Amino acid sequence: MKFFIDTANLEEIKEANDLGVLDGVTTNPSLMAKEGITGTDNIMKHYVAICNIVDGDVSAEVIATDYEGIIREGMILAELHENIVVKVPMIKDGIKALKYFSERGVRTNCTLVFSAGQALLAAKAGATYVSPFLGRLDDISADGLALIEEIRLIYDNYGYETQILAASIRHAMHIVDCAKIGADVATCPLKPILQLLNHPLTDSGLAQFLADYKKGNS
Numbered sequence: 005m006k007f008f009i010d011t012a013n014l015e016e017i018k019e020a021n022d023l024g025v026l027d028g029v030t031t032n033p034s035l036m037a038k039e040g041i042t043g044t045d046n047i048m049k050h051y052v053a054i055c056n057i058v059d060g061d062v063s064a065e066v067i068a069t070d071y072e073g074i075i076r077e078g079m080i081l082a083e084l085h086e087n088i089v090v091k092v093p094m095i096k097d098g099i100k101a102l103k104y105f106s107e108r109g110v111r112t113n114c115t116l117v118f119s120a121g122q123a124l125l126a127a128k129a130g131a132t133y134v135s136p137f138l139g140r141l142d143d144i145s146a147d148g149l150a151l152i153e154e155i156r157l158i159y160d161n162y163g164y165e166t167q168i169l170a171a172s173i174r175h176a177m178h179i180v181d182c183a184k185i186g187a188d189v190a191t192c193p194l195k196p197i198l199q200l201l202n203h204p205l206t207d208s209g210l211a212q213f214l215a216d217y218k219k220g221n222s
């Protein structure tokens with residue numbers, strides 16, 4: 005399974021990249037705003053800065069919601085850097101745009117997906133990635149993991165090549181559950197990735213090993 009980091013924070017991206025397990029980055033307009041990145045020029049420069057850190061796919065989201073606008077913005081984003089994947093919202097004009105991009109070899113990520121039907125449409129339109137938001141479904145007492153399972157089943161039934169990019173991940177168990185289901189990618193902030201390190205028996209076992217070494221070597 006690929007690990008993407010879901011942030012526009014360059015320090016977090018560098019830290020995750022230094023771990024050696026990072027395969028890419030996802031961003032969205034809220035994450036860019038959180039870092040205080042505003043204005044088209046600054047936003048474009050920030051995408052390039054991210055691409056220069058990580059050797060992998062970097063999702064950059066369009067702001068337009070009409071077909072022509074999505075195409076225009078998407079082509080500008082795609083030309084910024086070879087790592088850029090154009091992130092397109094799950095709306096009618098977004099589906100049309102996904103088809104346009106896929107026919108021209110522009111990689112895409114269909115975002116804000118909350119149902120299996122939406123994921124089916126994204127695959128038919130040729131999306132490279134589909135982003136079901138599992139945490140936001142859990143937040144409203146729906147079953148986010150069940151959605152990932154449904155999408156896996158449907159894509160496997162028909163051999164769709166669209167990769168399932170499990171998004172809105174809240175904690176380490178979400179990552180593990182997505183891996184068990186067979187999601188192709190998990191994207192999340194740095195914290196859930198670091199949580200994967202933790203086990204109390206690792207900590208106590210290491211403390212014991214070091215204490216025993218000290219006893220024999222002092």
Ligand code: G3P
Pocket residue numbers: 010030031032137139140171172173191
């Ligand atoms: O970037 C898309 C998604 O991962 C957002 O997650 O935490 O805002 O629900 P979150």
